[in-house]
Amino acid sequence: xxxxxxxxxxxxxxxxxxxxxxxxxxxxxxxxxxxxxxxxxxxxxxxxxxxxxxxxxxxxxxxxxxxxxxxxxxxxxxxxxxxxxxxxxxxxxxxxxxxxxxxxxxxxxxxxxxxxxxxxxxxxxxxxxxxxxxxxxxxxxxxxxxxxxxxxxxxxxxxxxxxxxxxxxxxxxxxxxxxxxxxxxxxxxxxxxxxxxxxxxxxxxxxxxxxxxxxxxxxxxxxxxxxxxxxxxxxxxxxxx
Amino acid sequence: xxxxxxxxxxxxxxxxxxxxxxxxxxxxxxxxxxxxxxxxxxxxxxxxxxxxxxxxxxxxxxxxxxxxxxxxxxxxxxxxxxxxxxxxxxxxxxxxxxxxxxxxxxxxxxxxxxxxxxxxxxxxxxxxxxxxxxxxxxxxxxxxxxxxxxxxxxxxxxxxxxxxxxxxxxxxxxxxxx
Numbered sequence: 298x299x300x301x302x303x304x305x306x307x308x309x310x311x312x313x314x315x316x317x318x319x320x321x322x323x324x325x326x327x328x329x330x331x332x333x334x335x336x337x338x339x340x341x342x343x344x345x346x347x348x349x350x351x352x353x354x355x356x357x358x359x360x361x362x363x364x365x366x367x368x369x370x371x372x373x374x375x376x377x378x379x380x381x382x383x384x385x386x387x388x389x390x391x392x393x394x395x396x397x398x399x400x401x402x403x404x405x406x407x408x409x410x411x412x413x414x415x416x417x418x419x420x421x422x423x424x425x426x427x428x429x430x431x432x433x434x435x436x437x438x439x440x441x442x443x444x445x446x447x448x449x450x451x452x453x454x455x456x457x458x459x460x461x462x463x464x465x466x467x468x469x470x471x472x473x474x475x476x477x478x479x480x481x482x483x484x485x486x487x488x489x490x491x492x493x494x495x496x497x498x499x500x501x502x503x504x505x506x507x508x509x510x511x512x513x514x515x516x517x518x519x520x521x522x523x524x525x526x527x528x529x530x531x532x533x534x535x536x537x538x
Numbered sequence: 539x540x541x542x543x544x545x546x547x548x549x550x551x552x553x554x555x556x557x558x559x560x561x562x563x564x565x566x567x568x569x570x571x572x573x574x575x576x577x578x579x580x581x582x583x584x585x586x587x588x589x590x591x592x593x594x595x596x597x598x599x600x601x602x603x604x605x606x607x608x609x610x611x612x613x614x615x616x617x618x619x620x621x622x623x624x625x626x627x628x629x630x631x632x633x634x635x636x637x638x639x640x641x642x643x644x645x646x647x648x649x650x651x652x653x654x655x656x657x658x659x660x661x662x663x664x665x666x667x668x669x670x671x672x673x674x675x676x677x678x679x680x681x682x683x684x685x686x687x688x689x690x691x692x693x694x695x696x697x698x699x700x701x702x703x704x705x706x707x708x709x710x711x712x713x714x715x716x
Contacts, residue, residue: 386708386710389712393712394657394715433716434716448716452659452661456664460663460667
């Protein structure tokens with residue numbers, strides 16, 4: 298049984314936003330307009346957080362792509378009154394759209410703000426109607442949605458392996474965001490398979506420069522970040538800036 | 539009691555009268571009674587009987603995707619015409635419609651008989667690979683002639699789950715719902 302996980306190398310990330318666009322296309326995420334952002338109701342299964350390091354003129358833009366962390370002790374799961382969000386045996390935090398009644402407790406309990414509520418019926422311009430992914434449900438108004446680690450690709454790869462009578466191979470497929478990343482900053486795979494890139498990164502690089510977002514909450518996220526500490530910025534941080 | 543007798547009587551009669559259309563609508567709804575639906579009208583009254591029993595074709599001869607992909611797939615008109623270009627069609631309205639559509643480059647808009655909601659993802663290939671036969675879910679389509687195919691199995695979630703439990707398949711929500 299695989300245990301899916303992700304490593305995001307922030308030293309490679311250039312903040313181009315390809316992962317966001319790829320995710321939007323793969324998972325039938327509706328197009329967010331400007332006023333939707335103003336209302337803080339934009340749906341982005343993976344989003345780019347930007348922050349600044351240093352002060353002008355010695356300033357650096359930094360980016361963190363934030364998908365769902367797929368916590369092993371997910372705070373969103375126990376609060377759902379109808380069990381619409383649950384953990385699969387493969388370590389993916391899933392949202393069952395047809396079971397969701399839209400209480401939004403899960404979104405409130407999520408520290409990473411990676412759960413999104415459909416406040417409206419999703420809409421696409423006519424020119425994009427034919428690009429919807431038939432393997433992903435279009436979520437209707439009133440249900441919660443979130444990153445699924447591209448479960449449709451997971452299921453497809455598992456079925457293909459079953460049809461060919463073999464086990465899943467390491468890095469046989471990847472998520473849309475990892476596939477689109479030009480810098481190969483995002484790596485997705487089976488944490489339990491020693492041959493997969495993600496497991497090798499977790500065993501090596503994560504020890505040197507790895508962390509998980511809000512790790513001290515103890516929710517055991519499945520997404521690891523790699524980031525070399527910038528000594529200059531760290532020094533400035535300590536000197537009170 | 540005497541005083542309210544006519545009111546109670548009126549309410550009772552109204553309840554019965556209102557229940558009749560509600561029951562009639564529910565009984566005809568697809569998701570409450572999938573197998574009680576009348577046979578759907580199709581643009582061409584395709585007789586499976588002739589092709590399966592008469593010609594001895596296997597289901598997957600035409601529904602080629604069934605063994606390899608999620609969808610069983612309906613063959614393209616070109617595929618029909620492989621045989622039907624030598625089958626005489628004059629004076630047979632259904633076949634004339636087929637040839638006309640083929641020659642004018644149109645497609646036939648078949649009506650879907652076995653409908654699953656959009657949030658259910660069924661994969662034909664893994665079920666056939668496990669050893670199920672087409673007829674286990676679709677019934678004996680080979681003996682269904684004109685006017686068309688009728689749904690014989692419930693195919694609601696309870697039906698799926700019962701079968702999954704009996705055969706040791708996974709019953710995670712995410713197996714079908716994503």
